[in-house]
Structures are given as structure tokens and as C-alpha cells.
Amino acid sequence: MAAPIYSPGLEGVIAGETAISTVEGGLVYRGYSIEDLAEHATFEEVAHLLLHGELPSERELAAFRGRLNESADTPQALVELLAKIPAGVPMMDVMRTAASALAHWDPDAADNSHAANLRKSEHLLAQLPIVMAARYRLAHGKRPVAYDSKLSLAGNILWMLFEKAPSARLAKAMDVSLILYAEHEFNASTFAARVVCSTLSDVHSSITAAIGALKGPLHGGANEAVMGVLMEVGTAQKAEAWIRNALSQKRRIMGFGHRVYKTGDPRAAYLRTLCRELAAETGHEDMEAMADTIETIVQSEKGLPPNLDWPSARLYYYMGLEVDLYTPLFVLSRVVGWSAHVIEQLDNNRLIRPRARYTGPAPRKWLHIKNR
Numbered sequence: 309m310a311a312p313i314y315s316p317g318l319e320g321v322i323a324g325e326t327a328i329s330t331v332e333g334g335l336v337y338r339g340y341s342i343e344d345l346a347e348h349a350t351f352e353e354v355a356h357l358l359l360h361g362e363l364p365s366e367r368e369l370a371a372f373r374g375r376l377n378e379s380a381d382t383p384q385a386l387v388e389l390l391a392k393i394p395a396g397v398p399m400m401d402v403m404r405t406a407a408s409a410l411a412h413w414d415p416d417a418a419d420n421s422h423a424a425n426l427r428k429s430e431h432l433l434a435q436l437p438i439v440m441a442a443r444y445r446l447a448h449g450k451r452p453v454a455y456d457s458k459l460s461l462a463g464n465i466l467w468m469l470f471e472k473a474p475s476a477r478l479a480k481a482m483d484v485s486l487i488l489y490a491e492h493e494f495n496a497s498t499f500a501a502r503v504v505c506s507t508l509s510d511v512h513s514s515i516t517a518a519i520g521a522l523k524g525p526l527h528g529g530a531n532e533a534v535m536g537v538l539m540e541v542g543t544a545q546k547a548e549a550w551i552r553n554a555l556s557q558k559r560r561i562m563g564f565g566h567r568v569y570k571t572g573d574p575r576a577a578y579l580r581t582l583c584r585e586l587a588a589e590t591g592h593e594d595m596e597a598m599a600d601t602i603e604t605i606v607q608s609e610k611g612l613p614p615n616l617d618w619p620s621a622r623l624y625y626y627m628g629l630e631v632d633l634y635t636p637l638f639v640l641s642r643v644v645g646w647s648a649h650v651i652e653q654l655d656n657n658r659l660i661r662p663r664a665r666y667t668g669p670a671p672r673k674w675l676h677i678k679n680r
């Protein structure tokens with residue numbers, strides 16, 4: 309047994325093996341680069357690749373989309389619960405509740421076989437967008453809009469939110485963001501999911517735990533926090549003064565830095581062009597100029613490149629999406645990666661149980677309460 313190693317936050321520690329993706333030398337999903345996938349694939353093809361191990365043939369894609377369409381429904385009792393959750397509850401909290409609740413109506417809930425876990429993963433992939441859109445509409449005093457089996461998952465997200473047929477341009481932008489957010493090796497929320505299912509717990513418990521982990525602003529919650537930064541800065545003209553002041557106060561600038569990518573997040577690089585194009589089409593050039601100024605100064609002063617959340621927040625803003633939906637959109641995509649890891653863990657499981665270095669009091673004698 310090798311001497312136990314200790315690394316705060318498990319930095320640099322190899323905590324397991326996976327065949328699903330690697331972040332070494334760029335981001336690769338089961339051998340395909342995310343640049344190729346974002347350029348040429350649809351999110352459904354990428355979801356099939358991550359869950360089933362291969363890009364689908366036309367027949368397999370049609371069958372996969374057919375299963376998603378069959379699963380694209382949520383129990384009326386859950387929709388009624390979504391209407392009863394108090395106004396103002398963050399959408400990420402609603403997603404956490406819904407992922408857990410959906411288990412109660414899933415006939416495979418107690419079955420941890422590979423086939424059942426795949427079915428449950430496909431159910432959640434189709435159901436979570438419906439939950440998010442239904443809650444969004446109910447919270448705005450509108451009735452939910454039914455899923456349209458003729459649209460893609462990306463197109464349905466926009467259709468069910470706005471009841472307006474999405475332009476091909478916006479549906480494609482959403483699709484690209486879902487591909488880029490889908491999977492990222494042993495990030496905190498994925499690792500949380502693997503820890504939970506390593507006890508032989510179930511898919512829904514693992515996904516619920518992952519949503520809880522993703523919510524934090526050091527992780528998925530950063531894309532909403534990035535929008536807070538951009539709103540606080542206000543205009544490109546104020547950007548330099550704002551960022552220099554923030555850095556002088558040692559503030560953590562949301563959307564920058566990464567535990568693994570030290571020379572840049574390839575996903576952020578990929579989204580840069582799409583962001584710029586959509587900004588021009590929607591009249592948000594000033595926000596792009598603001599972002600450029602902040603990015604240049606954070607890079608030069610702190611040596612910190614932007615991560616995916618830095619451009620994705622702007623992309624969603626240009627698409628007219630409310631900030632409260634940004635991290636839930638990350639959930640709708642990452643549920644694929646989480647599920648793939650849960651299935652992989654359960655297919656070849658060993659309980660995940662690390663050790664801790666003890667820093668508490670030395671052994672001491674019992675003290676009766678009268679003497680304390």
C-alpha cells in the first residue's frame with residue numbers, strides 16, 4: 309500500500325479511471341475533440357456518444373430521439389408542485405427538487421442495472437428541460453408550453469420557455485452551448501455523483517447530489533455570477549477602472565481561472581466567435597468590448613485566462629435568457645456527463661472512501677459534566 313498522499317481539494321490527485329473524457333491537452337469526449345463535436349455534431353449525437361459510447365448511426369439517432377420524445381413528459385403532480393414552490397426560489401433549487409422528485413414516478417427507480425440506468429438517464433435528459441421551462445412559465449404567471457417532438461432538445465428549451473419557434477441561429481447557439489457544457493472529467497459535481505453511486509445508491513440520488521454541487525459559484529454557479537459582474541460594471545467605458553479596483557481588493561473574478569486548465573479553457577476559446585457574432589446581431593457590442601477589457605487585464609495582471617462560464621453567460625444574455633436560468637441550462641447539458649459517469653462507476657464499482665489527516669486534539673481523559 310503506497311504511503312497516503314494529501315493534496316488540499318484533491319488538487320492533482322487521480323481519484324479514479326474513466327473512458328468518457330479527458331482534459332489532458334484539450335477536451336476530448338470518448339476520443340472526439342470538442343471543437344469537432346461543437347462544429348459538426350448535434351447535442352443529441354453528443355449525448356448518445358457520452359451515454360452509449362459511440363456516435364449514433366442515422367438509425368440509432370432516430371431511435372434515441374424517439375426514446376427522448378417518449379420520455380418527454382412530467383407527472384401532473386410534479387407540475388402542481390412546481391406551481392406551489394414559493395416565488396423567488398432560485399431555479400437551481402427547483403432543479404434539485406425536481407431531479408429528486410422525478411424518481412418517484414420512474415418505474416426503474418430501484419433498478420441499478422446498466423440497462424435501467426441508461427433508461428433513467430434518458431428519462432432525465434428529456435424531463436429536466438420540461439421541468440425548467442414549466443417552472444419558469446408558472447413563475448411568470450403563464451401556463452407551461454408542451455414539448456414539441458419535431459424540435460431538438462435545444463430548440464425545445466427555447467420553444468417551451470418563450471412559446472416562439474426559435475430561429476435556426478438561436479437553436480444552434482443553444483445546441484453548441486449544450487455540447488460544450490456536457491462533460492468534463494472529474495469536476496466537482498461529477499465527482500459528487502460518482503461518490504454517491506459508489507455506495508450502490510441510485511441514479512436520481514447521484515444526479516440530485518451533482519445539482520447541489522454544481523450550484524456553487526466556484527463551479528457551475530459561476531455563469532450566473534459572471535452576469536452579476538457584467539451588470540455591476542455597466543459599460544465598456546467603466547470596465548478598466550472596475551477591474552483594476554476589484555483586483556486591488558483581491559476579489560475573485562467570476563469566469564476566470566480553472567483547477568485544471570492553466571493556459572486557457574478550450575471551450576471558452578471556441579465560444580468567443582459565436583459570442584461576438586451574436587452580440588453584433590443583438591446590438592450588444594458594448595458588452596463584448598467590456599468583456600474584452602476585463603479579460604485583457606485579468607490575464608495580464610493575474611495570468612488567469614477565462615473559463616467556459618465567462619463567454620457562456622454573455623451568450624445566454626444575448627439569447628434573451630434570464631440569469632436565473634444560466635446554471636440550470638448547465639444542468640440540462642451536464643446531466644448527460646453525470647449519468648455517463650454514474651453508469652461507468654456502477655459498472656465497475658469500488659466504494660469511494662478517502663482518508664483524512666487528523667488535526668484535532670490529542671487523546672484526553674473523560675471529564676464529568678460537573679467538572680467542565
Ligand code: SDX
Nearest residue numbers: 492495526527528530559560561562563564565566567615
Ligand atoms: C467550472 O473543474 C471543472 O472542470 C469545472 C468546470 C466544468 O466544466 O465542470 O470547468 C466548470 O466550474 C469552471 C470554473 C467556474 N468558477 C469560476 O469562474 C469561479 C472563479 N474561479 C475561481 O474561484 C478558481 O479559479 C477555481 C475555483 C475555478 C479554481 O480554483 P483553484 O484551482 O482552487 O485555485 P485557487 O482558488 O487555489 O487559486 C489559486 C490562486 C489564488 O491566488 P493566491 O491566493 O495563491 O495568491 O489564483 C487566484 C487565487 O486567489 N485565483 C483567482 C481566481 N481564481 C484563482 N483570483 C481572482 N479571480 C479568480 N477567478
